[in-house]
Amino acid sequence: MRIEIKYYAWLREKIGAKELLEVEDGSTLNKVVEKLMEKHDCLRSESFLVAVNGRLTNPYTTLKEGDAVSLFPPAGGG
Amino acid sequence: MIKIVEEDFSIDEVSLKLRNEETGAIVFFLGIVKAFREGDSVNELIVEAYREVAEEKLREIRERALEKFEISDVAIIHRVGRLKPLENIVLVAVSAKSRKEAFEACSWVIDEVKAQAPIWKKEITPKGGRWVKESFKP
Numbered sequence: 480m481r482i483e484i485k486y487y488a489w490l491r492e493k494i495g496a497k498e499l500l501e502v503e504d505g506s507t508l509n510k511v512v513e514k515l516m517e518k519h520d521c522l523r524s525e526s527f528l529v530a531v532n533g534r535l536t537n538p539y540t541t542l543k544e545g546d547a548v549s550l551f552p553p554a555g556g557g
Numbered sequence: 558m559i560k561i562v563e564e565d566f567s568i569d570e571v572s573l574k575l576r577n578e579e580t581g582a583i584v585f586f587l588g589i590v591k592a593f594r595e596g597d598s599v600n601e602l603i604v605e606a607y608r609e610v611a612e613e614k615l616r617e618i619r620e621r622a623l624e625k626f627e628i629s630d631v632a633i634i635h636r637v638g639r640l641k642p643l644e645n646i647v648l649v650a651v652s653a654k655s656r657k658e659a660f661e662a663c664s665w666v667i668d669e670v671k672a673q674a675p676i677w678k679k680e681i682t683p684k685g686g687r688w689v690k691e692s693f694k695p
Contacts, residue, residue: 487607488677489688528675533609551607555677555689 480504480544482511487551493521502542509538511548526553558632559615561606561676565645566634575630575652582656584663586649592642597682602640607675611635614674618666626662628653633666635676646678 485497502511512529516522530536530549542548558574560566568585575583590602619631632650640646649667653659670676678689 487675488605488679489690528610530607530610534613535610549607549610551610551675552677552690554672554674 480506480542482506482542483545483547484511484515485547485549487549488555490521490525490527490550490552493525494519504544506542507538508536508540508542508548511542512538512550515550522550527551528553558630558634559612559619560634561608561611561615562634562636563638565636566648568648568650571632571634571648571650575632575650577629577652579654580629580652581654582659583650583652584656584659586647586663586667587645588647588667590640590642590644590646594680597680597684599642599680599682601681602642602644602646603679603681603686604635604637604640604646605677605679606635606637608637611674611676615670618669618673621669622651622662622666625665626651626653627655627658628662631662631666633670635670635674637676 480502482500482502483497484500486494508531527550532547572583591599615633619633622631629652634648636646649663651659651663679686680689
């Protein structure tokens with residue numbers, strides 16, 4: 480199945496605004512994030528949070544075709 | 558009142574919405590774009606939010622403030638987009654019967670917003686762009 484991945488702030492500048500990722504049916508959010516960390520080295524050294532369809536979600540959530548997974552840095556503070 | 562908006566906001570309008578017959582004080586925090594920071598002039602500030610999660614976080618912060626303090630209402634308005642020095646960025650307004658609780662709640666709310674809401678700032682300086690990534694400074 481295909482999952483849409485979106486990136487925000489400095490993650491977007493390093494990786495791109497979005498991409499489509501092909502994953503096995505029934506994959507969990509955790510598995511998808513692991514796959515993304517294998518694909519993009521910068522994710523191994525950056526702190527980030529993950530949401531599915533605009534909501535912070537349990538990492539063991541099973542994803543379905545067409546879900547949008549967003550990776551974004553923690554609050555910027557400042 | 559919770560809003561993430563591109564356009565500027567009116568403090569007077571917020572002030573009118575937060576008051577009722579029991580209100581004795583409204584405390585405001587207004588964050589504005591710095592013209593200089595860390596030795597560089599700032600030409601522009603780009604404010605970006607992950608809107609869905611940021612709005613959810615702002616609502617949670619507002620609800621927690623209403624439970625935690627003896628206050629009547631809370632407004633949080635955060636701008637996004639390209640802002641110039643001295644423009645408004647964020648407004649927190651807290652109404653209460655007395656000023657002490659309103660001051661404490663307002664300070665707590667802006668600290669929580671900066672620590673919790675996925676809203677990021679990129680400064681454009683003559684040397685280039687840089688994200689504001691430091692731990693928040695009250």
